[in-house]
Amino acid sequence: xxxxxxxxxxxxxxxxxxxxxxxxxxxxxxxxxxxxxxxxxxxxxxxxxxxxxxxxxxxxxxxxxxxxxxxxxxxxxxxxxxxxxxxxxxxxxxxxxxxxxxxxxxxxxxxxxxxxxxxxxxxxxxxxxxxxxxxxxxxxxxxxxxxxxxxxxxxxxxxxxxxxxxxxxxxxxxxxxxxxxxxxxxxxxxxxxxxxxxxxxxxxxxxxxxxxxxxxxxxxxxxxxxxxxxxxxxxxxxxxxxxxxxxxxxxxxxxxxxxxxxxxxxxxxxxxxxxxxxxxxxxxxxxxxxxxxxxxxxxxxxxxxxxxxxxxx
Amino acid sequence: xxxxxxxxxxxxxxxxxxxxxxxxxxxxxxxxxxxxxxxxxxxxxxxxxxxxxxxxxxxxxxxxxxxxxxxxxxxxxxxxxxxxxxxxxxxxxxxxxxxxxxxxxxxxxxxxxxxxxxxxxxxxxxxxxxxxxxxxxxxxxxxxxxxxxxxxxxxxxxxxxxxxxxxxxxxxxxxxxxxxxxxxxxxxxxxxxxxxxxxxxxxxxxxxxxxxxxxxxxxxxxxxxxxxxxxxxxxxxx
Numbered sequence: 001x002x003x004x005x006x007x008x009x010x011x012x013x014x015x016x017x018x019x020x021x022x023x024x025x026x027x028x029x030x031x032x033x034x035x036x037x038x039x040x041x042x043x044x045x046x047x048x049x050x051x052x053x054x055x056x057x058x059x060x061x062x063x064x065x066x067x068x069x070x071x072x073x074x075x076x077x078x079x080x081x082x083x084x085x086x087x088x089x090x091x092x093x094x095x096x097x098x099x100x101x102x103x104x105x106x107x108x109x110x111x112x113x114x115x116x117x118x119x120x121x122x123x124x125x126x127x128x129x130x131x132x133x134x135x136x137x138x139x140x141x142x143x144x145x146x147x148x149x150x151x152x153x154x155x156x157x158x159x160x161x162x163x164x165x166x167x168x169x170x171x172x173x174x175x176x177x178x179x180x181x182x183x184x185x186x187x188x189x190x191x192x193x194x195x196x197x198x199x200x201x202x203x204x205x206x207x208x209x210x211x212x213x214x215x216x217x218x219x220x221x222x223x224x225x226x227x228x229x230x231x232x233x234x235x236x237x238x239x240x241x242x243x244x245x246x247x248x249x250x251x252x253x254x255x256x257x258x259x260x261x262x263x264x265x266x267x268x269x270x271x272x273x274x275x276x277x278x279x280x281x282x283x284x285x286x287x288x289x290x291x292x293x294x295x296x297x298x299x300x301x302x303x304x305x306x307x308x309x310x311x312x313x
Numbered sequence: 314x315x316x317x318x319x320x321x322x323x324x325x326x327x328x329x330x331x332x333x334x335x336x337x338x339x340x341x342x343x344x345x346x347x348x349x350x351x352x353x354x355x356x357x358x359x360x361x362x363x364x365x366x367x368x369x370x371x372x373x374x375x376x377x378x379x380x381x382x383x384x385x386x387x388x389x390x391x392x393x394x395x396x397x398x399x400x401x402x403x404x405x406x407x408x409x410x411x412x413x414x415x416x417x418x419x420x421x422x423x424x425x426x427x428x429x430x431x432x433x434x435x436x437x438x439x440x441x442x443x444x445x446x447x448x449x450x451x452x453x454x455x456x457x458x459x460x461x462x463x464x465x466x467x468x469x470x471x472x473x474x475x476x477x478x479x480x481x482x483x484x485x486x487x488x489x490x491x492x493x494x495x496x497x498x499x500x501x502x503x504x505x506x507x508x509x510x511x512x513x514x515x516x517x518x519x520x521x522x523x524x525x526x527x528x529x530x531x532x533x534x535x536x537x538x539x540x541x542x543x544x545x546x547x548x549x550x551x
Contacts, residue, residue, distance in 0.1 A: 185405060185416070192403035194367055196462060197391030197420035 007255070012165070019157050027153040029269045031225055034160035035218050036242075037261045038167045041254070042214035043242040045171070048251030049180065050207035051187030053106045055239050056113030059097075059120045060090040060212035062234030064219025066124065069138040069229045070131050080145045083220060090216030091209045098208035102201060117236050124231035137230030141223055156225045163221060167214055168254065174210075183207055184252075244282065248289045250296020259297060317376075318343045318470055318501050319364070324373035326356075326363050333359040335525035336373065341470070346492070346502040348512040348533065350546060351522035357505040358400050360522070361474050364503070365397040366390045377470070392420040396466040398459040400474035406448025410439055413447045413458055417465025424465060432461045435491045453484030460491070470501045477508040489515055509546035513537045521546075 018030045039061050046054040064086040071082040101112045127134040143151035150156065174180040185193045186200045193200050223229050245264055249256030263285065268278040289297060319341040326334040334356045341347045351357050362368040364375060366387030375383045382390060396417070404413050414432060418424040433440040436457040442450065447458055456476050463471055473492065477485045489511055496502050506512035513519055513533045521529040521542060529542060536542050 188405050188407060189403045191367065191399050192405060192459075192462075194387040195365065195391070195397045195399050195403070196417050197388045197396075197466065199386070199388040201386075202388075 004255075011258075015161055015164075019154050024153045027157050028225075029266060031153070031157045031160045031221075032269075033261060033266050034157070034164045035222050035225070036265050037258055038160075038163050038218040039215050040242050040245045040249075040257045040261050041167050041171060042211040042218070044246045044252060044257055045174070045211040045214070046207050047243065047246050048253070048257075049174070049187065050183045050204055051251075052102065052204060052207070053110035053243075054113050054208070054211070055110050055236075055243050056115075056117035056120075057211065057215060057242055058234040058236070058238040059117050060094060060215040061219045061222070061238070062120060062124070062229075062231075063090040063093055063212075064216025065223045065229045065234070066132060066138070066219070067216070068220045068223040069141050072141050072223075073138050074131060078145050079141070079143050079150060079224065083217070086216045086220035087213045088216075090212040090219075094208040094212030095205055098205050102204035102208070114236060114239070117234075117239050121231050121235045124234070132231075135231065137228060139228045141227040141229075143224050143227055150224050151227050156221065159224070160221050163217060170210075170214065171254065179203060179206060241282075244286050246296075248282075248286055248296060250298045253296055253298045256296050256298035316343050317341070318345075318378060319503070320374075320376040321360075321364070322374040322376070324360070324363065324375065325371040326359050326368055327371050332371075333525055334363070334370075337520075337522070337525070337527045339520050339527060339530070341501060341503055343501055344496075344499060345518065346496045346504060346516045348504045348506055348516035348519045349522055350506060350509045350512060350519055350536075350542075352507065352546075354524070355522040356525045357507075357522055358474055361397065361472050361503070361505050362399075364390075365395060365472055367397075367399075388420075391466050391468075394467075394469040395472065396463040396468040396470075397472040398456075398463040398474060398476065400478065404447040404450070404455050404458050404462070406446065408447055409444055410447055410450070410458060411443040414439070414443075414461050414465055417462035420466055425467065428465055428467055432464055435494060436461060436487075451481075451484075453480040453488065456480055456484075456488060457491070460488070460495075464495065464500075468500060470503065471495065473502065473504045475505060475507060477506060477511060485511060509542065510537070 015030070019027050039057070043054060043057045046052050046057065067085045067089045068079065068082040071077045071085055072079050097116055101109055104112060124132045125135050132138070143149055148155060150159070182193070182198050182203045185198060186203055190200050241264060245260035246257060249260030264278070264282055317340045321340065322338050323336045324334055324338070325332060325336050337360065349357050349360060359368060363370050366385055366389070370383055373383070374381055377393065377395065382393065385393070405416065408416070414429060415424040438454060439457055439461060442454065447455065450458060460473065460476065476488050476492070480488070485508070492502060492504065493515060504512055504516060513536055516533040519531065519533050519536045520527050521536070529536065529539065531539070
């Protein structure tokens with residue numbers, strides 16, 4: 001067996017055992033790790049794989065979270081009914097807002113996505129359509145479904161863990177698929193990609209939409225975990241943080257991104273006194289890693305072409 | 314030999330408010346090698362990129378095999394039989410030579426084995442280096458690779474953007490000989506070049522572009538002997 005396979009098995013086994021050997025505090029931390037890892041991985045689809053500077057991904061995470069809370073609290077729907085909306089709404093919004101901007105080059109795109117994030121948070125804070133609840137957000141999400149209280153730490157944890165597994169599976173498939181490779185080529189050389197007939201625009205919008213759908217689903221579980229949502233969780237700084245996790249961990253590198261999320265969100269919980277220094281320490285980590293290892297802690301290695309292209313027939 | 318494969322009418326292309334192409338017309342007949350000449354900034358690359366759909370035109374028409382392709386996006390143009398080797402030999406540096414070549418068949422169901430063998434005959438040097446990463450090739454070899462990749466789409470019309478740019482003279486010769494061989498198999502070639510002498514020796518006909526206008530056109534032989542062309546591009550004083 002390959003080393004990486006063993007590493008993943010050990011990782012998953014440890015993750016699966018966590019709730020049985022620790023208390024609620026640790027289960028909560030592990031849940032946060034799973035949810036934020038999923039969001040970071042979804043940012044990576046846009047930033048790391050398609051190579052587009054997306055610094056507004058908290059919008060999609062927030063859309064999923066708010067959609068869940070709004071459907072549950074305002075429209076009194078069962079929490080599970082929100083799943084499809086938490087996936088589809090961010091995906092559709094991503095198509096709408098990314099279509100006019102995907103042709104922009106790096107820094108211009110970045111500014112545009114930051115703009116979307118600021119607009120989004122302002123809408124939340126100003127109680128958009130009377131649904132978002134203003135600065136305080138939405139409280140009192142009823143997480144009872146199928147006779148269970150889904151906000152029970154153990155249940156939330158296993159939902160988040162399942163989502164993480166699912167996300168890793170999606171990314172694994174993406175890497176092997178035509179779409180994933182097309183994204184890699186588009187990132188490496190857009191003009192060459194167009195010259196060989198790749199629809200670069202389609203794949204760019206596709207990556208935004210896929211990333212948004214995954215982030216939205218993470219938002220769904222995030223809302224259940226806290227049975228509440230508030231605007232500050234989805235502001236610009238959150239987007240910056242996920243952006244930095246991908247760059248520090250390594251673009252398109254799953255272990256790198258998991259490690260980045262761990263450093264950013266789990267370590268501060270372990271060393272409580274250290275918490276206020278989180279941005280300080282991570283800021284320094286960003287500088288050091290950009291200088292010493294610009295390709296990230298665990299740079300990704302790209303595979304070969306898919307079989308159907310190289311097969312001799 | 315008389316049928317127009319490509320016809321461009323009053324094409325205007327602008328970057329913002331600046332017009333790079335100010336209404337040019339030209340045509341390419343089936344089986345020809347046509348060369349577009351001109352100095353830096355004359356609009357050669359802009360013309361080619363508009364043909365392949367990478368740039369949008371402001372006005373004018375591009376007609377390919379009788380259909381208007383002015384508004385067709387780049388990725389569909391490849392499938393229609395027009396493929397391009399872009400300026401600056403954009404190859405995928407993290408892939409091997411062979412993978413780059415096979416990627417040229419992206420719009421096809423599968424990479425055609427015969428075309429691939431023919432490409433290796435054209436450019437034996439690529440065969441030697443087929444397992445090497447494309448990023449480690451020399452400039453001339455990357456140019457060969459970019460042309461090969463374009464050929465894998467089995468185009469009717471091959472657009473070549475400055476194949477001699479920044480390449481050792483001996484390799485330029487090899488590349489131009491290869492272009493000749495490609496054309497002899499029936500592929501129509503539209504060649505954009507600064508190296509007027511080499512291009513005109515190869516081409517059937519030529520157009521000279523100057524700041525967005527076609528200033529001179531005609532048979533390649535006539536152009537070679539045209540005093541204006543000689544003075545401007547061949548360094549001879551009449």
